[in-house]
Amino acid sequence: MERRDFLTTAGIGAAASVLAAPAIAQSAPQIKWRCTSSFPKSLDTIFATSEAVAKRVAEMTDNKFQIQMFAANEIVPGLAAADAVSNKTVEMAHTATYYYVGKDPAFAIPCCIPFGLNARQQNAWLYEGGGGELANEFFKKYNFIGFPCGNTGAQMGGWFRKEIKSVADLQNLKFRIAGIAGQISAKLGVVPQQTAGGEIYPALEKGTIDGAEWVGPYDDEKLGFSKIAPYYYYPAWWEGGPTLHMLVNLESWAELPASYKAAIQAATAEGNQMMLAKYDRLNPQALKRLVAAGTRLLPFPDDVMEASFKAAEEVYADLSAKNADFKKMYEALKEFRGEEVLWFQFAEGFFDRFMFQLQRRKAI
């Protein structure tokens, strides 16, 4: 059917089909893929990015390569997206690889780790600094290849019912936080909670949990946390610049003609940049609305930041000792981070800081 569809589209008469089919079918076959997202449509910035990638691929291939997007739970649950690509239930998934730290903690690194890189530095590492190659070497074990596709920028540290004045206030605090960040928080006395997006609000309202991190102002505002947990902390030291990925099953990837592979590479790179631009546009407006409505915006206290960093270092030492894949990627990321953080404090950091000063005294 596929070859026949293509031939009809291309307007080639039946007499030519035997001769024409093989070469054409090879260079521009009709292909339909399914892509499962780890995210609900309500995270519209994220879901719109995956839809834009699918649309762009279709446009570039004259609708011959079609990728149909499915929200979380339409085919498989959000956290089963990587498995669905591994076993070829779907050809593609839009996900955050740190969701899979239960399979292997190394999955966190291509997405982000606490006190890791910011969004721009993570791009530099993944695209130009060898990080993408290391990630794909690791992903190969799971039968997929990954393409960076979306970043939120540094996230907010979350919503709390009570003020956090020091590390002491974290003792026995039931905080919705997952993965490696949860492990690190536990070392500070936090009791990490695994709570699905839709269950956070009622849990916070009832006091089943004391606080919850989600994304940033734009997404957080929609869930209404400000009404029941007035203290909004920054930053999410665990998410300085999380990178989402499009994961593609390796056999499906191998079957693509070169032009379709190139289309996926360009469209995902475009999507990667687009999602960050969307958040950067939407977050300030949401933040202003939240603060106007009474949200108290506060930085985590210094001792919380310092103790979290110390705990993170302990967790990384422990993970590196036990897991060669984690160690290899972590060491590479750490070396890259040293260079980036050194450089960013000069031209980049000074420029930003000066603009912040102007803004605070209302000169801009």
Added chain:
Amino acid sequence: MERRDFLTTAGIGAAASVLAAPAIAQSAPQIKWRCTSSFPKSLDTIFATSEAVAKRVAEMTDNKFQIQMFAANEIVPGLAAADAVSNKTVEMAHTATYYYVGKDPAFAIPCCIPFGLNARQQNAWLYEGGGGELANEFFKKYNFIGFPCGNTGAQMGGWFRKEIKSVADLQNLKFRIAGIAGQISAKLGVVPQQTAGGEIYPALEKGTIDGAEWVGPYDDEKLGFSKIAPYYYYPAWWEGGPTLHMLVNLESWAELPASYKAAIQAATAEGNQMMLAKYDRLNPQALKRLVAAGTRLLPFPDDVMEASFKAAEEVYADLSAKNADFKKMYEALKEFRGEEVLWFQFAEGFFDRFMFQLQRRKAI
């Protein structure tokens, strides 16, 4: 010839060509474009980005849409790139639109203006915040459309033979700086110099000029300024995140099939992100080499930053009063900047600042 080439490539026999040609030729014609760069090949990070865009477009179209890159002066001089697109000498140009402030100061805004946006904020404005639409409305007067395609990040403030301790040290200082930044500097007593890249070193060496700004550590190191001007200042307050563009002649653009238009949009977006990632990888290494070799890295004094900002505001008021296009884009950018700078000082700025602190005390 073009149609015939395509048919041969596609492996369609002569008997089918009459029937097959129209539909195929329309959807995937053989097209060859020339793209002139404003940059020499020696600016390898920038030139490689334009070559990567051309390569990606070719890959995505099975080599049917070929864009041949030409360095500055191969077809027209670097600063004639926009004219060459306007009058269709070439179909496309890779350039920095602020080179054309002599034609119209509004050309600066889609690239960058002093005390404007950083790279990420400029992306957010151009792609999602309406800036791209405003830019293209303006570019239309010159018969081209533009696509963001490359960013250096915040640049360095340049190399000086003597230390700059205050605004007083700027009096009669012959500093290589162009465009609106030159106008602003002149208000502080600087005598702005227009010096082509290859002439900066001898002019600095002879003392014909006292200082020069170029790009950042990676590009600056290659020109060897450190040997003759040991003081290296940051930041270029005039280039917080300059965006290069691919300009495309409007008639050439209109002739493209939708799939090729999409290919250019995706490939330039990919290039935009790639160039920044390349600089972010290369700059730290070059900076370390420069400092190890004796370069003195210094921030511009506070009074220089403040006086420059004040002078910039005067220049913008003046330009806005005289030029409706400038005013329209500047007002939009200013409003956007207010929101971005507000937001970036919370999660993003705090995360970066904490990492800087860790780096300075060698904890990372």
